[in-house]
Amino acid sequence: MWLKFISLAIFGIAMAHLEGVVVVYLCKALDFNEDGSNINFLQKFPKKYLLIERTREAATIIMLVVLAILVGNGLLDMIILFLWTFAFWDLFYYVSLYVLIKWPNSLKTIDVLFLIPKPWIAPVWVPISISSITILSISLYMLF
Numbered sequence: 001m002w003l004k005f006i007s008l009a010i011f012g013i014a015m016a017h018l019e020g021v022v023v024v025y026l027c028k029a030l031d032f033n034e035d036g037s038n039i040n041f042l043q044k045f046p047k048k049y050l051l052i053e054r055t056r057e058a059a060t061i062i063m064l065v066v067l068a069i070l071v072g073n074g075l076l077d078m079i080i081l082f083l084w085t086f087a088f089w090d091l092f093y094y095v096s097l098y099v100l101i102k103w104p105n106s107l108k109t110i111d112v113l114f115l116i117p118k119p120w121i122a123p124v125w126v127p128i129s130i131s132s133i134t135i136l137s138i139s140l141y142m143l144f
Helices: 002-029 039-044 047-071 075-101 125-143
Strands: 110-114 120-123
Touching: 002 047, 002 075, 002 125, 039 110, 047 075, 075 125, 110 125, 120 125
Parallel strands: none
Antiparallel strands: 110 120
């Protein structure tokens, strides 16, 4: 069982890095300064590319759902595996961005977390906390 969870954590970390690299290239291509919040970037983001970005986000969720379905045994197991992999992906997305471009410069930095169905905006500490709590909770659940 632990091999499955470790493998999914590694998958989530690799997927997070891939997404981080995409965001770095996107920021560079659109000449966005990575120093502060990306809310201004969202306002300047061309509308036609917002739709493309939403499809990328949807594809990410679809990949995580399909993976959980393929690996899970029963609905509860699939939900747990989805949340586990999602949490590693979300947490290490920020780690990857920090390693690549030193962003965010603070856990208080405001981020556009998700664009579906509308922009979700919060300080970076919110998704990092939720992901960390999810990983800890599932780890404790597996122990007992």
